[in-house]
Amino acid sequence: MNVIFLDVDGVINLCLERPQPDGSGEYRWSGLKRDRMANLNRIVNATGAVVVISSSWKYSKTLEQINRMFREVGFIGQVIDFTPNLSGKRWRVRGYEILAWLVEHWDTVDGFCLIDDGPWTSGIKALEDRLVRLVSEDGLLDSYVERCVAALRLDWEPDRYDH
Numbered sequence: 001m002n003v004i005f006l007d008v009d010g011v012i013n014l015c016l017e018r019p020q021p022d023g024s025g026e027y028r029w030s031g032l033k034r035d036r037m038a039n040l041n042r043i044v045n046a047t048g049a050v051v052v053i054s055s056s057w058k059y060s061k062t063l064e065q066i067n068r069m070f071r072e073v074g075f076i077g078q079v080i081d082f083t084p085n086l087s088g089k090r091w092r093v094r095g096y097e098i099l100a101w102l103v104e105h106w107d108t109v110d111g112f113c114l115i116d117d118g119p120w121t122s123g124i125k126a127l128e129d130r131l132v133r134l135v136s137e138d139g140l141l142d143s144y145v146e147r148c149v150a151a152l153r154l155d156w157e158p159d160r161y162d163h
């Protein structure tokens with residue numbers, strides 16, 4: 001199984017406005033964009049990957065709701081799971097939540113990539129090698145598709161890494 005660990009805000013849902021450095025203003029979002037979803041479809045088509053949600057959307061929506069919302073903007077794939085919540089809503093631990101999911105499912109995963117616009121790091125080479133970091137205002141542009149596909153095609157062989 002190939003797995004895309006997907007963030008949503010800043011990936012399919014684009015950031016239109018964010019709070020100012022002085023704290024004024026607030027986030028404004030575009031809603032799910034059909035053209036960015038089409039690019040996710042291209043990755044799914046090329047690799048047969050399924051989606052595991054690593055976004056904060058996991059705190060407020062069910063898998064059914066997310067699948068329905070994604071299909072409404074043209075998603076052709078399957079959202080199969082969420083990463084576990086290790087630490088409340090602290091998004092900086094997102095990498096460790098992805099790792100926890102991989103530990104649980106390691107024997108069924110052939111390849112994976114992480115798509116996210118957030119500035120978090122995990123410090124884990126296997127994750128960093130497969131992290132495609134986007135710009136919140138642009139999301140999943142055409143230009144990232146090949147990088148995601150290439151990341152998914154990396155063999156996941158922990159022995160290759162220095163310990």
Ligand SMILES: [Mg+2]
Nearest residue numbers: 007009010117
């Ligand atoms: Mg995000």
